Amino acid sequence: MASYSDAHRLFVQGMMSRRYLKESAVEELYLKVAARLGELEPLDTFVRQINHELATVEMVVRTARDELTGETFYGLVGTSKNATMATATTFKRAELEMFEVVLQFMIGGNGWLDQQQFFQQRQQVKISERESHALLIELKNEGWLQLITREVDGKVVEGYTLGSRGFVEFHDYLLCEELVSTCELCKTILFYGESCGNEKCEAVAHVACLATSMRNAQAFGCPACHTPWPRLVTTSPLPSRGAE
Structure with missing residues (x-):
């Protein structure tokens, strides 16, 4: 693993000032600090190096995908299992x-x-x-x-x-x-x-995953029981707020 450098520190400082960013903003931040490395490396490798260092202070740069829109977000968060302590x-x-x-x-x-x-x-x-x-x-x-x-x-x-x-x-x-x-x-x-329409089936899926699958198939069936999945009941997921 490459040594923890000024580029990593600058990236963490940028995340600390905003804490929660869309993937596009994180990529922009990374490109600004990556020159300190001399050459680019995959963003996920760069973040893994940061997380290895942050583990000692119970913090992590975490990614998550919006369940409704499919957008990817990054957050600098604590790793406490206590719900209240996790919300800085x-x-x-x-x-x-x-x-x-x-x-x-x-x-x-x-x-x-x-x-x-x-x-x-x-x-x-x-x-x-x-x-x-x-x-x-x-x-x-x-x-x-x-x-x-x-x-x-x-x-x-x-x-x-x-x-x-x-x-x-x-x-x-x-x-x-x-x-x-x-x-x-x-x-x-x-x-x-959303749940499968078959009452005997326990399958559930993200709205974003279902929307993508339905767009790409003329007739979409439940991946578990193959019952036709006619439409979404979540009618208008709105764009996520709070991130740059």
Whole structure:
């Protein structure tokens, strides 16, 4: 493994100032500092060298793919298994507690909740109605939660799922606690997805994976049981927020 150089340090400094970036912004940052190496090397190799060094301070540069859009994001995060400790943010204690309660509710509710359910969670923590409204706006704007619309019993309902920043931050926590499923198509972890229409089949898949498969096939069937998968019930995943 190549030695840890000034290029690696500059890259980490850039990540620390922003913490959460789209793949295109990370590639741009890497190109700016790569001249210090004398020659380019694959970005994933460069990041592995950084993570080897960061392991001593319980941090990691982690990648995650947005479950709804398929975009790739990078985040500089802590590796603590504790959900609250993993969120290095400016949130107040009560706001962090509220977010933890919301996260646990989504885990028990197929990975999402509607707006009314979000505000109902404040009854479990010491936070005012006004503060909970402000918190929801901040969670959306910073990419911790993502707004979606989906069909429920024939009606279109707005709701929220874990945003790409939240997924980057909580990836290891969710994985270690076995709180997530596996996408039947890409075989990576899944927090929010859609289920096969066959009630006897337990297959679930990312919205982004399903959308790609449906575009590339005239008739798409469940990869597990081959039951036709007619359409998505998540009708309008919106672009992720909070990342440059």
